[in-house]
Amino acid sequence: KAGVTQTPRYLIKTRGQQVTLSCSPISGHRSVSWYQQTPGQGLQFLFEYFSETQRNKGNFPGRFSGRQFSNSRSEMNVSTLELGDSALYLCASSLGWGLAGGRDNEQFFGPGTRLTVL
Amino acid sequence: LAKTTQPISMDSYEGQEVNITCSHNNIATNDYITWYQQFPSQGPRFIIQGYKTKVTNEVASLFIPADRKSSTLSLPRVSLSDTAVYYCLVVESGGGADGLTFGKGTHLIIQP
Numbered sequence: 511k512a513g514v515t516q517t518p519r520y521l522i523k524t525r526g527q528q529v530t531l532s533c534s535p536i537s538g539h540r541s542v543s544w545y546q547q548t549p550g551q552g553l554q555f556l557f558e559y560f561s562e563t564q565r566n567k568g569n570f571p572g573r574f575s576g577r578q579f580s581n582s583r584s585e586m587n588v589s590t591l592e593l594g595d596s597a598l599y600l601c602a603s604s605l606g607w608g609l610a611g612g613r614d615n616e617q618f619f620g621p622g623t624r625l626t627v628l
Numbered sequence: 629l630a631k632t633t634q635p636i637s638m639d640s641y642e643g644q645e646v647n648i649t650c651s652h653n654n655i656a657t658n659d660y661i662t663w664y665q666q667f668p669s670q671g672p673r674f675i676i677q678g679y680k681t682k683v684t685n686e687v688a689s690l691f692i693p694a695d696r697k698s699s700t701l702s703l704p705r706v707s708l709s710d711t712a713v714y715y716c717l718v719v720e721s722g723g724g725a726d727g728l729t730f731g732k733g734t735h736l737i738i739q740p
Binding site for chain 2: 514543545552553555598600601602609610612615616617618619620621622624
């Protein structure tokens with residue numbers, strides 16, 4: 511079974527631009543979560559989608575948004591990029607609710623998209 | 629959500645057993661303890677999850693005492709490829725609105 515895929519793997523943008531990142535979950539998984547990872551802040555939760563509905567959102571500004579399609583694929587968008595948005599953006603999918611413990615809720619992470627904002 | 633405390637770094641040698649302890653003093657009755665492994669520039673990888681006593685899979689064991697205030701991840705006979713960051717998480721059984729809280733993790737370095 512194919513793992514979680516994220517595209518693109520690397521991206522360079524300039525301040526003020528916007529960016530869209532894509533995540534394809536493991537087949538059959540309905541939950542997709544997004545995380546931002548930086549050396550200073552570590553892994554921080556952005557938002558989580560389940561069956562096309564955003565159910566939880568982390569403490570990030572409104573410039574960060576996302577959506578999930580009927581095939582469970584997800585995109586996240588960052589508008590008006592700032593230098594501090596440079597990070598590794600990780601997507602994770604799970605069969606059940608990825609933010610809960612227990613069987614079927616194990617999260618499978620993709621390789622990430624490395625975003626550099628100049 | 630219960631906060632976890634784990635050592636910032638640990639060193640060991642190939643072939644040794646490595647035990648990483650995580651403290652989680654205010655864990656709720658139904659919370660799970662979950663461990664992830666992360667290599668540089670890769671996404672975290674689920675290792676093991678437990679609720680109480682002992683859980684073992686093909687790569688690790690997780691020991692949880694009766695009071696559940698701490699837990700220990702045990703990696704048998706480590707190799708150089710086990711050098712990574714290990715995160716201990718407390719995950720609510722009903723789901724956490726704040727997402728998974730990864731903390732700083734433990735940098736495990738395995739030497740030849």
